[in-house]
Amino acid sequence: xxxxxxxxxxxxxxxxxxxxxxxxxxxxxxxxxxxxxxxxxxxxxxxxxxxxxxxxxxxxxxxxxxxxxxxxxxxxxxxxxxxxxxxxxxxxxxxxxxxxxxxxxxxxxxxxxxxxxxxxxxxxxxxxxxxxxxxxxxxxxxxxxxxxxxxxxxxxxxxxxxxxxxx
Amino acid sequence: xxxxxxxxxxxxxxxxxxxxxxxxxxxxxxxxxxxxxxxxxxxxxxxxxxxxxxxxxxxxxxxxxxxxxxxxxxxxxxxxxxxxxxxxxxxxxxxxxxxxxxxxxxxxxxxxxxxxxxxxxxxxxxxxxxxxxxxxxxxxxxxxxxxxxxxxxxxxxxxxxxxxxxxxxxxxxxxxxxxxxxxxxxxxxxxxxxxxxxxxxxxxxxxxxxxxxxxxxxxxxxxxxxxxxxxxxxxxxxxxxxxxxxxxxxxxxxxxxxxxxxxxxxxxxxxxxxxxxxxxxxxxxxxxxxxxxxxxxxxxxxxxxxxxxxxxxxxxxxxxxxxxxxxxxxxxxxxxxxxxxxxxxxxxxxxxxxxxxxxxxxxxxxxxxxxxxxxxxxxxxxxxxxxxxxxxxxxxxxxxxxxxxxxxxxxxxxxxxxxxxxxxxxxxxxxxxxxxxxxxxxxxxxxxxx
Numbered sequence: 001x002x003x004x005x006x007x008x009x010x011x012x013x014x015x016x017x018x019x020x021x022x023x024x025x026x027x028x029x030x031x032x033x034x035x036x037x038x039x040x041x042x043x044x045x046x047x048x049x050x051x052x053x054x055x056x057x058x059x060x061x062x063x064x065x066x067x068x069x070x071x072x073x074x075x076x077x078x079x080x081x082x083x084x085x086x087x088x089x090x091x092x093x094x095x096x097x098x099x100x101x102x103x104x105x106x107x108x109x110x111x112x113x114x115x116x117x118x119x120x121x122x123x124x125x126x127x128x129x130x131x132x133x134x135x136x137x138x139x140x141x142x143x144x145x146x147x148x149x150x151x152x153x154x155x156x157x158x159x160x161x162x163x164x165x166x167x
Numbered sequence: 168x169x170x171x172x173x174x175x176x177x178x179x180x181x182x183x184x185x186x187x188x189x190x191x192x193x194x195x196x197x198x199x200x201x202x203x204x205x206x207x208x209x210x211x212x213x214x215x216x217x218x219x220x221x222x223x224x225x226x227x228x229x230x231x232x233x234x235x236x237x238x239x240x241x242x243x244x245x246x247x248x249x250x251x252x253x254x255x256x257x258x259x260x261x262x263x264x265x266x267x268x269x270x271x272x273x274x275x276x277x278x279x280x281x282x283x284x285x286x287x288x289x290x291x292x293x294x295x296x297x298x299x300x301x302x303x304x305x306x307x308x309x310x311x312x313x314x315x316x317x318x319x320x321x322x323x324x325x326x327x328x329x330x331x332x333x334x335x336x337x338x339x340x341x342x343x344x345x346x347x348x349x350x351x352x353x354x355x356x357x358x359x360x361x362x363x364x365x366x367x368x369x370x371x372x373x374x375x376x377x378x379x380x381x382x383x384x385x386x387x388x389x390x391x392x393x394x395x396x397x398x399x400x401x402x403x404x405x406x407x408x409x410x411x412x413x414x415x416x417x418x419x420x421x422x423x424x425x426x427x428x429x430x431x432x433x434x435x436x437x438x439x440x441x442x443x444x445x446x447x448x449x450x451x452x453x454x455x456x457x458x459x460x461x462x463x464x465x466x467x468x469x470x471x472x473x474x475x476x477x478x479x480x481x482x483x484x485x486x487x488x489x490x491x492x493x494x495x496x497x498x499x500x501x502x503x504x505x506x507x508x509x510x511x512x513x514x515x516x517x518x519x520x521x522x523x524x525x526x527x528x529x530x531x532x533x534x535x536x537x538x539x540x541x542x543x544x545x546x547x548x549x550x551x552x553x554x555x556x557x558x559x560x561x562x563x564x565x566x567x568x569x570x571x572x573x574x575x576x577x578x579x580x581x582x583x584x585x586x587x588x589x590x591x592x593x594x595x596x597x598x599x600x601x602x603x604x605x606x607x608x609x610x611x612x613x614x615x616x617x
Contacts (some may be wrong), residue, residue: 038366039595048364100316114372122358130342
């Protein structure tokens with residue numbers, strides 16, 4: 001089945017189309033809504049709001065913390081240097097390095113996860129229409145189920161003057 | 168698409184798609200100054216430090232002053248932007264990117280100075296934590312190694328914090344251009360579409376980055392202050408140096424941001440986006456930091472004066488009444504007296520007023536760094552090590568070139584990237600969380616956030 005979408009000039013029409021698709025039995029993860037900016041005043045903008053970024057960032061921070069703790073303590077034990085009678089493993093200065101690496105771990109984990117789970121790092125977007133950056137709202141179904149095309153068409157054409165498009 | 172939205176896109180893409188002769192002239196001029204600075208650096212590498220005014224016992228002259236100054240300027244961007252993002256201040260939208268860019272470039276320039284100051288810059292990798300061929304590991308108890316970790320973390324974080332919100336704007340430019348430009352911006356846009364899940368992930372990522380970057384920003388300048396306060400040198404070995412440096416950094420950073428914004432407003436005709444209220448708000452922030460700076464300076468000075476230690480009071484008097492007194496009192500005037508008068512009186516808190524005060528603060532904060540570095544090194548505990556510092560053309564040229572480099576990098580950035588975030592400006596037209604309409608039916612995954 002070929003992908004199908006329509007472009008809407010305002011959020012109300014797009015919301016109608018999304019609700020129509022839901023009524024036709026499509027789950028939110030089957031509906032693609034693309035906008036030029038986050039439109040938080042519309043319900044459809046909350047599709048797919050769950051993401052693992054907070055957990056991953058915490059994990060990245062933990063990894064940075066453990067890695068830097070190992071690096072500093074291992075280094076100081078492996079090649080002990082007497083610096084002004086400080087302890088061989090000097091926690092006060094080590095904490096500085098550990099803090100920085102913890103934060104770096106959290107930052108890098110966040111960015112890598114954003115790129116992977118956000119479907120970025122692709123050269124050309126697949127199911128997309130450049131008119132989105134001119135303010136249009138894209139609502140469509142990338143993989144319509146067998147026999148569902150009439151329902152998709154009906155849902156997308158709820159607003160007068162809208163035409164169906166495909167990739 | 169609304170008319171205002173249309174105008175916004177075309178206004179903000181205008182500098183990217185149209186180039187005037189003024190742009191090329193400015194780039195050539197600035198590039199010439201940068202080239203002069205690079206030649207000076209090459210001369211210094213070839214002939215050694217003898218061509219500079221740096222000599223025993225004042226090994227930290229202009230270069231370390233510049234280092235601290237630029238790291239301070241870098242605090243404008245990411246820190247202010249992160250705080251404004253976290254508190255969801257609506258007026259941040261046109262300001263954040265202008266600010267974040269300052270951080271990225273100021274850090275790059277600031278980070279160069281320890282390398283310039285090495286004399287043999289090709290050995291800079293000795294600072295990195297790796298087991299060297301001489302079987303000596305880097306000493307994690309050295310403030311210079313802390314600098315390496317702090318600055319590289321802050322630079323990485325700031326570059327990513329700057330880059331992430333640029334992705335949707337790169338997509339806008341990709342869709343409005345053709346040919347090679349389209350290809351380049353297409354690569355930078357990383358295949359961005361703008362699905363609802365991408366927007367959520369981007370905004371969550373920005374929140375996490377903002378939370379992570381604030382303590383990192385504070386730590387960076389605290390660690391830079393440790394380069395001084397860990398040393399038993401008169402007027403350096405002070406517990407107040409951490410917060411004093413952080414406050415000074417934010418102070419100079421805001422001043423740098425005001426100057427950058429006013430310049431962009433004037434030359435890129437962004438009057439419709441950078442309003443007087445933005446300058447007034449930043450002006451108030453600058454006034455607050457001026458008062459805080461005066462408070463810290465007073466604290467630092469009174470402790471030394473009251474303690475009356477022989478070497479400390481000597482350094483104190485040199486700055487207060489001696490050779491460095493003109494610089495010290497100029498610093499007080501431009502960092503405190505002028506900002507309080509201009510920014511404290513509402514009538515003067517105009518764009519011009521804010522810019523005048525900011526120029527003063529930039530000069531004053533550079534002088535503050537100079538007055539921390541040089542008088543203390545020239546007036547140590549024993550009189551045999553007393554000396555003076557006279558900068559030579561080499562370091563003056565290199566210093567001047569870094570200012571030109573900053574303006575050049577900023578100009579080029581504003582030429583190739585929308586300097587005001589287009590999507591964030593448009594997002595301001597869709598305030599959350601009032602939803603329209605309420606969901607009409609039960610559905611599998613959709614959720615309503617009241």
